[in-house]
Amino acid sequence: MKDKLTKLFNEASEALKDATKEGQIAQIKTEFLGRKGKITLLLRGLSDISPDKRPAIGRLANEIKTSLEEKIRASLASIKERQKQERLAQERLDITLSGRKVSIGKKHPVTETCNEIVDIFLGLGFQIIEGPEVESDYYNFEALNIPKDHPARDMHDTFYISDEVLLRTHTSPVQIRVMEKQRPPIQIIAPGKAFRCDSDVSHTPMFHQIEGLMVGNDITFGDLKGVLTIFAQQMFGDKTRLRFRPSFFPFTEPSAEVDIQCVICQGQGCRLCSSSGWLEILGSGMVDPEVFKVVGYDPDEITGFAFGMGIERIAMLKYGINDIRLFFENDMRFLGQF
DSSP states (O other), rough: HHHHHHHHHHHHHHHHHHHOOOHHHHHHHHHHSSTTHHHHHGGGGGSSOOTTTHHHHHHHHHHHHHHHHHHHHHHHHHHHHHHHHHHHHOOOOOOSOOOOOOOOOOOHHHHHHHHHHHHHHTTTTTTEEOOEEEEHHHHHHGTOOOEEEEEGGOOOOOOOOSEEEEOSSSSSSHHHHHHOOOOOEEEEEEEEEEEEEEBBTTBBBBBEEEEEEEEEEEHHHHHHHHHHHHHHHHHOOOOHHHHHHHHEEEEEEEEEEEEETTTTTTTSSOOTTTTEEEEEEEEEEEEHHHHHTTTTTOOOOOOEEEEEEEHHHHHHHHHHHOOOOGSSSSSHHHHHTT
8 A cells, every 4th residue: 555655646746747737737636636536546445454554554645645735736836937937028028128208398389489579578678468368349449540430440350259349359459458557658568369360371360469569758760660670680680680661550650561681581582582582570650649549648748659560470480481370280290390
């Protein structure tokens, strides 16, 4: 009996050494220790052994069963550990690879241009004032010398909410609101959104403006030229040349369009400037006396100038962009260049 038990133990141990899968381990356990296993069946013959030898055989059988069970557990644990390591090897990350660059957001080119313009005028002593984007007809038109029957209203393709309420077509209403509440001197800029029902390569239904106002005693057109010259040269370069062309705006008289020498061809003529050598950047003029009367100023004592520019227009000139719609299409290939 002892020899048979030892032989079965050695046979099971050798089988465990060759096992590489959990199923093989389970099969070996069933083959030797199961209800009909070899060791189990052998031990049923203990009743045939003389009583004086049974205790020794019983102890040996228990030791063999315990030892074999430990070997089975050890083999099973070894297989599971090997499988785990193989799985980890397959899922391993190569930490020597360089990481993917995280894309960091940037300010929109229109925002960058607006901030640059604002910084220039802050340096000239102007104060930033903002106003509502939904305006009354009075502040958007009538107070600016544009009555309901004025031909200049044809220049404004307006989004009306009601007969007397609209989305502002410019930021000029801010100037009226400030002059109503404050006596001269006034030196402000009004950046913000404006809205007109217009859309093509140079117009969008929503756009950004910065308008400026300087009011006080003895403010002249020469002051206007000086301020705008400083602005243009800080924005486009120290050698930038300006020219003022007579124009018409209902709320300024005299009025002028301001051009700068083409930033691409330096006045020689190119496609951007239509071979003229000049690029229009803004409108300006001396505040019309009728506007001063509306806010309670005496036009015989008070003078002032105003100007307004489209921020997208400035950005297009600064960066050589020929279609304003590119700013609002959210194409990262375009926006990523700035």
